[in-house]
Amino acid sequence: MTGLRLCDLTVHHHGPHGPVTAVDGVSLEIPPGTTLGLVGESGSGKSSLARAIVGLTPVHAGRVLLDGQEVRVRTVRARRRLGRLVQIVLQDPDTALDPRMTVRQTLVEAATAFHRLDRRARAERVTGLLDLVGLDPRLADRLPRQLSGGQRQRVAIARALAVGPGLLIADEITSALDVSVQASVLNTIRELQRKLGLSMLFIGHNLPAVCHVSDTVAVMHRGRIVETAPTEDLLRGPRHPYTRALLASVPTLPTPPPAERPS
Numbered sequence: 001m002t003g004l005r006l007c008d009l010t011v012h013h014h015g016p017h018g019p020v021t022a023v024d025g026v027s028l029e030i031p032p033g034t035t036l037g038l039v040g041e042s043g044s045g046k047s048s049l050a051r052a053i054v055g056l057t058p059v060h061a062g063r064v065l066l067d068g069q070e071v072r073v074r075t076v077r078a079r080r081r082l083g084r085l086v087q088i089v090l091q092d093p094d095t096a097l098d099p100r101m102t103v104r105q106t107l108v109e110a111a112t113a114f115h116r117l118d119r120r121a122r123a124e125r126v127t128g129l130l131d132l133v134g135l136d137p138r139l140a141d142r143l144p145r146q147l148s149g150g151q152r153q154r155v156a157i158a159r160a161l162a163v164g165p166g167l168l169i170a171d172e173i174t175s176a177l178d179v180s181v182q183a184s185v186l187n188t189i190r191e192l193q194r195k196l197g198l199s200m201l202f203i204g205h206n207l208p209a210v211c212h213v214s215d216t217v218a219v220m221h222r223g224r225i226v227e228t229a230p231t232e233d234l235l236r237g238p239r240h241p242y243t244r245a246l247l248a249s250v251p252t253l254p255t256p257p258p259a260e261r262p263s
């Protein structure tokens with residue numbers, strides 16, 4: 001379990017009309033073993049924040065602390081250490097999975113990145129990981145294209161877990177999936193939290209989905225955190241108008257028309 005703290009984090013991008021402040025002085029904390037949900041509409045800066053934590057986007061100002069230590073990404077060794085502590089899963093599993101590698105090869109590669117495993121331990125690890133993410137072990141010898149989108153995303157999650165990270169960042173991991181599949185992946189995330197005691201940063205734009213898996217929720221708007229609260233409190237009494245707008249914009253299931261009365 002790894003704790004994360006961001007102090008006044010600022011991230012800039014170079015836009016066509018000059019610098020764009022994607023993350024504007026964000027401070028937040030994820031105590032070890034807990035999940036922080038980060039919610040906000042498209043363009044609010046969520047991905048920039050996530051990418052800055054793992055060194056994929058430069059930090060303009062502020063600090064990223066993992067277990068109290070400043071994150072370093074300058075050297076190969078530092079990046080390796082970071083990869084061992086923090087893994088990120090993105091919206092599109094196809095970017096994480098090599099189309100030429102079977103599920104087994106993908107998982108073994110990740111599982112042996114930092115640990116030596118003999119043949120038998122590798123086979124057990126693959127079965128264990130697939131079980132953890134709710135996949136049938138018989139899928140181990142398939143290629144990504146022989147799996148559904150939801151199954152591929154589960155493999156991407158298993159691949160991240162194979163490394164044995166202390167913190168998992170999930171960036172819109174259910175957004176590209178069918179609604180019914182989304183719910184089942186969210187339940188898998190809850191199972192993982194219960195079984196592994198992982199620390200997580202769970203990013204999404206759908207407030208109920210984010211709340212389903214989060215202990216605390218932070219609401220991001222135009223690069224800033226406008227409200228942070230324990231999940232229950234946020235749902236019961238959102239304070240910021242933007243949070244209320246997010247809650248109000250959640251689509252409800254259409255109610256079937258009333259049955260026609262016989263005349």
Ligand SMILES: Nc1ncnc2c1ncn2[C@@H]1O[C@H](COP(=O)(O)OP(=O)(O)OP(=O)(O)O)[C@@H](O)[C@H]1O
Pocket residue numbers: 013014015020021022040041042043044045046047048049172
């Ligand atoms: N590589 C980049 N170059 C220039 N501008 C960028 C880059 N990445 C993001 N931005 C800009 O930074 C701002 C925040 O984008 P970001 O992708 O972090 O938001 P987001 O909340 O994750 O949105 P989405 O869910 O659509 O990815 C937006 O104005 C976006 O246009």
